[in-house]
Amino acid sequence: MxxxxxxxxxxxxxxxxxxxxxxxxxxxxxxxxxxxxxxxxxxxxxxxxxxxxxxxxxxxxxxxxxxxxxxxxxxxxxxxxxxxxxxxxxxxxxxxxxxxxxxxxxxxxxxxxxxxxxxxxxxxxxxxxxxxxxxxxxxxxxxxxxxxxxxxxxxxxxxxxxxxxxxxCVMAEGRCSLSSYATGRSPNMNGVCSPASHVVYAEEGPDLFARLGGFTIHRTPKGAPAPYPTLCKGCFTSGPQTGHIFEDPxxxxxxxxxxxxxxxxxxxxxxxxxxxxxxxxxxxxxxxxxxxxxxxxxxxxxxxxxxxxxxxxxxxxxxxxxxxx
CATH class of the missing domain: 3.20.20.70 (Aldolase class I)
Structure with missing residues (x-):
């Protein structure tokens, strides 16, 4: 191959x-x-x-x-x-x-x-x-x-x-409506998924917040590894479950x-x-x-x-x- x-x-x-x-x-x-x-x-x-x-x-x-x-x-x-x-x-x-x-x-x-x-x-x-x-x-x-x-x-x-x-990528390859919605930039038109220009890290109380386009994607304790805020690998609450709903990082x-x-x-x-x-x-x-x-x-x-x-x-x-x- x-x-x-x-x-x-x-x-x-x-x-x-x-x-x-x-x-x-x-x-x-x-x-x-x-x-x-x-x-x-x-x-x-x-x-x-x-x-x-x-x-x-x-x-x-x-x-x-x-x-x-x-x-x-x-x-x-x-x-x-x-x-x-x-x-x-x-x-x-x-x-x-x-x-x-x-x-x-x-x-x-x-x-x-x-x-x-x-x-x-x-x-x-x-x-x-x-x-x-x-x-x-x-x-x-x-x-x-x-x-x-x-x-x-x-x-x-x-x-x-x-x-x-x-x-x-767990989406329909490049057609990620999540990333487009959060940042206004289409992965398959602008060539950018979860672009770094829209990423912000901020310490708030005991936690480090990772945001993409204003949306909080991860919240981790200070000093703990903080993953890059890619939407499909973020933490969300869906019904009774809170965690990596789409895919783990x-x-x-x-x-x-x-x-x-x-x-x-x-x-x-x-x-x-x-x-x-x-x-x-x-x-x-x-x-x-x-x-x-x-x-x-x-x-x-x-x-x-x-x-x-x-x-x-x-x-x-x-x-x-x-x-x-």
Missing amino acids: ELVCPAGTPAALRAAVEAGAHAVYCGFADETNARNFPGLNFSREEMAAGIAHAHARGAKVLVAINTFPRAGAEPLWHAAVADAAAAGADAVILADIGLLAHTAERHPGLRRHLSVQAAAANPDAINLYAEAFGVKRVVLPRVLTVAEIAAINREIDVETEVFVFGGL VSLDATALIPALAKAGVRALKIEGRQRSRAYVAEVVRTFRAAVEAVAAGRPMPEGALARLSEGQARTTGAYAKTWR
Whole structure:
């Protein structure tokens, strides 16, 4: 299986390639990609240089142009596709139907992958994207079980890519009404989920309050670990229950499920983390490359090597092997 690894900066791209990534995904430094944060992403010159560096070492580069264009601003997204093609990208990762149609018409030789932002989670939807826009691979949402993924693969004729480590989105991938409501910024249009510019920490009495867009997401005793106020991992009261209603503040780690995912027909394993450091990227990529090679060779996989890199040092297999509350 292909190991698809994150690169938020040119340094992270080089680290991922040197650590053994089969492919690296990254985006331009503007709102055309869903990790539009200050200090991240690539200029046009950096993208061309990064692609050349990866190709010289046998790795691919996939350019994420996976936000939804604003009405009247389509030329910005069209230019991103053209620039990715000119730089020699191996594929573009797209979500918007209009942008998929534009790319298929204007750049027919450029390989098209369907972003997880499109939230295509059944054979009918995936086959439509393949037939109408020539999509060759779909990144599946993180809300499917392994059995559901296997069933989907039996009814489609395109590659599937799944997340195996990093941040865990429990919503319909990028369509988070909670984050949009709290901050006024859409994750799949502005490229920002729970943006740092809307985060405030404040000490009130014996507790530390973490707020997002004016909403209290966590309240912890002073001196205790305070998680980042991501809405889906916040503490809420629902009926008689108070706690993490949607999901605990943990990281996805599906290392142990790699053999099952391979049997289910998954073609590529994706690591989340374009906001992470190059040291983090290198360590995660090395570990997963060893795991993928072990599976291919029929050897036992290394386990637990990434525990300290998980959010709150806690891990979950997400929907792959559990039922929702």
